[in-house]
Amino acid sequence: MIVVGAGFGGLAAAHHLRTAGFDDVTLLERAGDVGGVWRDNVYPGAACDVPSVLYSWSFAPKTDWSHRYARQPEILDYIRDHARRSGLRDRVRTGADVTHARYDEPARRWHVTLATGETLSADVLVSAVGQLSRPAVPRLPGLDSFAGPVFHSATWDHDVALAGRRVGVIGTGASAIQLVPAIVDRVGAMTVFQRSAPYVVPKPDGAYSRRQQHRFARHPRLHRATRQGVFHLSEQLNRTLDSDGRLAAVLHRAWQLHLRRQVPDPALRARLVPDYPLGCKRLLFSNDWYPALTRPHVDVVGDAITAVEPGGVRTADGRLHELDVLVLGTGFAATEFLVPMEVAGRDGVRLADAWEGGARAHLGLSVPGFPSFFVIYGPNTNLGGxxxxxxxxxxxxxxxxxxxxxxxxxxxxxxxDRAAAYDEEMQDRLAGSVWSSCASWYRDPGGRITTNWPGTVTEYRRRTARFDPADFRRLAERRDEAEAR
Known part of the structure; x- marks a missing residue:
C-alpha cells in the first residue's frame, strides 16, 4: 500500500493500517521530513486554534503541552516524536514528490510515478495531501514587479529583515491574525489589506503549570475526561456556527464586546465589522489581533487592491501604499485538492476530468471509476470548528x-449511484447552511461547496464506523457484466 503525504492524516492512516496487521505500507512525502502543514507553516506566531488537549491523535495522547493552545514548534515536535518512536518514520520516503498515479486494470494495481521518474506500484493507494498544502497566491496585476521581497505566510522567508521596514500584509484570515501581532512591534510601518473583516473572539489561552502536566500524566482518566469535555464543547461550537440559536447570539455578542473593548477608535472599529453572517468563515480566536491594529504605525485598508507596483500596492481609491516587504496571508487552494498530482483511474479517466463540475467523493473518501483509491481529508470533510x-x-x-x-x-x-446519492445529500444540506451565503469563499469554480462537512464530527464518525460492502462493487463483478453484454 502507498500513502501519499506524511502529515497528521497520512501518519494516522499508516498507524491504523499497521495496527490492523497491514504492515506493507510506504508513505511518500515530497518534503524532507514528516509534519505536513506544521512543518511548512513556520511564520512568526504560528499556533493552533484548537485546544491542544484535543489536537492530538487518540492513539498518542500528549499530557505535557506547554499551553492550552499549542505553538507550531511543539506540534511539529509531537508529530516527529511519535513518527520516530512508533517506527512509522522508517516507512516514510522523503523527497518523494508524486507527479502521476495511474490505475492498471489488468494488473489491478496502482502505478505511482515520482518527479525523478521512478515508478512504484501498490494494490491500494491513499492520498493524504490534505486541503491546506498549496498556498493560494492571489492573481494581482503586477505582483511580479514588486521591488522588495514577496512571500506567502506558508513559505515564510526568515532571511528577510523586517526591523524598521514598511511591511504590507494581504489578508486577514487565520494566519494573518497570528503573524501580524507577532511582527507588528518589529516593523517600521505596517499596512494590512483587508478584503473582509473576520469575527475574532477572546482566546482562552494560557500556560499549563508543571502541576497540571503532572496530574495529566499520572491520571490518564483525568486527561481523557478533559479531552472528551473539550470535544463536546467543540461539537457544540460546530452546531452553533451553523444555526440561528441562542449560542450563536452569545458568540456574536462576545465578538462585539471584544471589538469594543480592544478598539477604542470608532472609525477603525467600523472597518473591522464583518460584512457576512457569523459562521461563514472559521471563527477566529485571538487576544492580540485587535490591539495590533490600533498601533499608531498600522493602517487597515479596506479598499480593493487594483495593482501591485515596484514601490507598493495601489488600491481602488487611487492611493499607492509604499512598501518594502509584501506578505501574502491569503490562505490555501483548498478546493483544488490533489493538484498538481495527476490521477488516472479506470479506462484512463483523469480525476481532474471526473471532478470537472466540482470535487465529490462518497463519505469524502471514494470516487467512482477509481478502484482501491481513498482520499483522506477529501471533499466535504473540512470543519468550521x-x-x-x-x-x-x-x-x-x-x-x-x-x-x-x-x-x-x-x-x-x-x-x-451510492456516491451520487451521498453527494446530493451533502449539497442539499450545505445549501441550507450558513455556508450557502458565503459563496465567494467556499464554492469552487463549478459553483459547488466542496470543502466543508455539514454536520458534526460525531455524525461523521458514526457514518464511517462500518464499511458497507453494498456501497461498492468488485472489479470481478464489472468484468462479468461486460462479458454478459
Missing part, C-alpha cells in the same frame, strides 16, 4: 475496513 484530527482518524479507520475487504475479495470501486 473542532479538531480535524477526529475526522482524519475516522477516515483512517474506514480505510482499514476497506483494505480488509480488498485483501479478501480483490479491488473495490464505489458504486456511482
Amino acid at each position: 473542532s479538531s480535524i484530527i477526529g475526522m482524519l482518524e475516522a477516515q483512517a479507520r474506514y480505510v482499514v475496513q476497506a483494505v480488509r475487504e480488498i485483501a479478501a475479495h480483490g479491488p473495490l470501486e464505489v458504486r456511482a
Whole structure:
C-alpha cells in the first residue's frame, strides 16, 4: 500500500493500517521530513486554534503541552516524536514528490510515478495531501514587479529583515491574525489589506503549570475526561456556527464586546465589522489581533487592491501604499485538492476530468471509476470548528475496513449511484447552511461547496464506523457484466 503525504492524516492512516496487521505500507512525502502543514507553516506566531488537549491523535495522547493552545514548534515536535518512536518514520520516503498515479486494470494495481521518474506500484493507494498544502497566491496585476521581497505566510522567508521596514500584509484570515501581532512591534510601518473583516473572539489561552502536566500524566482518566469535555464543547461550537440559536447570539455578542473593548477608535472599529453572517468563515480566536491594529504605525485598508507596483500596492481609491516587504496571508487552494498530482483511474479517466463540475467523493473518501483509491481529508470533510484530527482518524479507520475487504475479495470501486446519492445529500444540506451565503469563499469554480462537512464530527464518525460492502462493487463483478453484454 502507498500513502501519499506524511502529515497528521497520512501518519494516522499508516498507524491504523499497521495496527490492523497491514504492515506493507510506504508513505511518500515530497518534503524532507514528516509534519505536513506544521512543518511548512513556520511564520512568526504560528499556533493552533484548537485546544491542544484535543489536537492530538487518540492513539498518542500528549499530557505535557506547554499551553492550552499549542505553538507550531511543539506540534511539529509531537508529530516527529511519535513518527520516530512508533517506527512509522522508517516507512516514510522523503523527497518523494508524486507527479502521476495511474490505475492498471489488468494488473489491478496502482502505478505511482515520482518527479525523478521512478515508478512504484501498490494494490491500494491513499492520498493524504490534505486541503491546506498549496498556498493560494492571489492573481494581482503586477505582483511580479514588486521591488522588495514577496512571500506567502506558508513559505515564510526568515532571511528577510523586517526591523524598521514598511511591511504590507494581504489578508486577514487565520494566519494573518497570528503573524501580524507577532511582527507588528518589529516593523517600521505596517499596512494590512483587508478584503473582509473576520469575527475574532477572546482566546482562552494560557500556560499549563508543571502541576497540571503532572496530574495529566499520572491520571490518564483525568486527561481523557478533559479531552472528551473539550470535544463536546467543540461539537457544540460546530452546531452553533451553523444555526440561528441562542449560542450563536452569545458568540456574536462576545465578538462585539471584544471589538469594543480592544478598539477604542470608532472609525477603525467600523472597518473591522464583518460584512457576512457569523459562521461563514472559521471563527477566529485571538487576544492580540485587535490591539495590533490600533498601533499608531498600522493602517487597515479596506479598499480593493487594483495593482501591485515596484514601490507598493495601489488600491481602488487611487492611493499607492509604499512598501518594502509584501506578505501574502491569503490562505490555501483548498478546493483544488490533489493538484498538481495527476490521477488516472479506470479506462484512463483523469480525476481532474471526473471532478470537472466540482470535487465529490462518497463519505469524502471514494470516487467512482477509481478502484482501491481513498482520499483522506477529501471533499466535504473540512470543519468550521473542532479538531480535524477526529475526522482524519475516522477516515483512517474506514480505510482499514476497506483494505480488509480488498485483501479478501480483490479491488473495490464505489458504486456511482451510492456516491451520487451521498453527494446530493451533502449539497442539499450545505445549501441550507450558513455556508450557502458565503459563496465567494467556499464554492469552487463549478459553483459547488466542496470543502466543508455539514454536520458534526460525531455524525461523521458514526457514518464511517462500518464499511458497507453494498456501497461498492468488485472489479470481478464489472468484468462479468461486460462479458454478459
